[in-house]
Amino acid sequence: MSVYVIAEAGVNHNGSLKLAKLMIDKAKEAGADCIKFQTFVSKDIVTKYASKAKYQKQRTTSSESQLDMLRKLELSFDGFIELKKHCSLRGIEFLSTAFDLASIDFLNSLGILRWKIPSGEITNLPYLIKIAQTNKPIIMSTGMSTLDEIEAAINILRQNGSGEITLLHCTTEYPAPYKDVNLRAMKTLRERFKVNVGYSDHTKGIEIPIAAVAMGATVIEKHFTLDRNMEGPDHKASLEPDELKAMVQAIRNVESALGDGIKRPTESEIKNIEIARKSIIAKRDIKKGEIFTEENITVKRPGNGISPMKWFEVLGKTAVRDFKEDELIEL
Known part of the structure; x- marks a missing residue:
């Protein structure tokens, strides 16, 4: 009204x-x-x-x-x-x-x-x-x-x-x-x-x-x-x-x-999620077969990769390929 x-x-x-x-x-x-x-x-x-x-x-x-x-x-x-x-x-x-x-x-x-x-x-x-x-x-x-x-x-x-x-x-x-x-x-x-x-x-x-x-x-x-x-x-x-x-x-x-009081991402916000949020990325060059540790991975923008909320799921996993510094980590 x-x-x-x-x-x-x-x-x-x-x-x-x-x-x-x-x-x-x-x-x-x-x-x-x-x-x-x-x-x-x-x-x-x-x-x-x-x-x-x-x-x-x-x-x-x-x-x-x-x-x-x-x-x-x-x-x-x-x-x-x-x-x-x-x-x-x-x-x-x-x-x-x-x-x-x-x-x-x-x-x-x-x-x-x-x-x-x-x-x-x-x-x-x-x-x-x-x-x-x-x-x-x-x-x-x-x-x-x-x-x-x-x-x-x-x-x-x-x-x-x-x-x-x-x-x-x-x-x-x-x-x-x-x-x-x-x-x-x-x-x-x-x-x-x-x-x-x-x-x-x-x-x-x-x-x-x-x-x-x-x-x-x-x-x-x-x-x-x-x-x-x-x-x-x-x-x-x-x-x-x-x-x-x-x-x-x-x-x-x-x-x-x-508004309507419901908390959710708005239409105008959605396009900014990837820009404002972060992903798990290579802290340095990583060779295939290396174990992911806090020494070789970190968190940076953009947010189009693996969410930092999965940090402990990634730690201890093995690199499936070579990763360059700042590259998005994939499992």
Whole structure:
């Protein structure tokens, strides 16, 4: 199964449909399988009293509320209809995370193939039930969550008819410190819940998602932006298009290199066996009838003669003919 790479556009379009379409183009060029946006009705997901996270305050107008910030980043439902059409034209899967019940109904009406549940909704019971009842596959991020919270969410989803569930390990900080990543938690999730696992990355650079693929991630999600210097909450923790392309290529290289786990000479190696291995050869000129000893035979390349693993079988045997120095020994 090929690693499913989600280019997380999120709200990095800054509320511009034009920028969002350009992001679709760039995600396709980078080789991502999917581009993911965020669908929400601002007034339905945050109160007017909710403050912004520290990283959001640093990268947006400091005086505005979280609600004010989200209103500037919100796209209309009609806008998402356009984006889905643009994805179809470009040949990349459209995906968007719903953050409220109305957005779930809307995205379901668009016929999206799967759901992406963000870390913040893992304890939202009505939300989980509504998504599960669509019977579609689910990718769920687990940032900030305990194992018990994850188990409770999985049980709710399954009890309400969800499709296959994939869990993404995640560290909900932007950017996430390397010391807090704990990639080995992917193995814990896989073993505890018997599901496919992946990784939603918020670190700087591309090293950690590549490492996650080497550790068995089946899904990688990574924020990207057209320009990290743009104003907005997530740009600084995102990849620019060339970096996204490099990450996707590295992931494809790693998944190709993982192979099937069977240890055997590969097709590319076989031609080098004779060159790299050694054979038993004449250490000096040897006359017919001489006994082979450690004084007259040794081991050198190439490896197209008698294997040195048969050293003790050759010692004590009689030379069947004359051998020149460096000639392969024959019995």
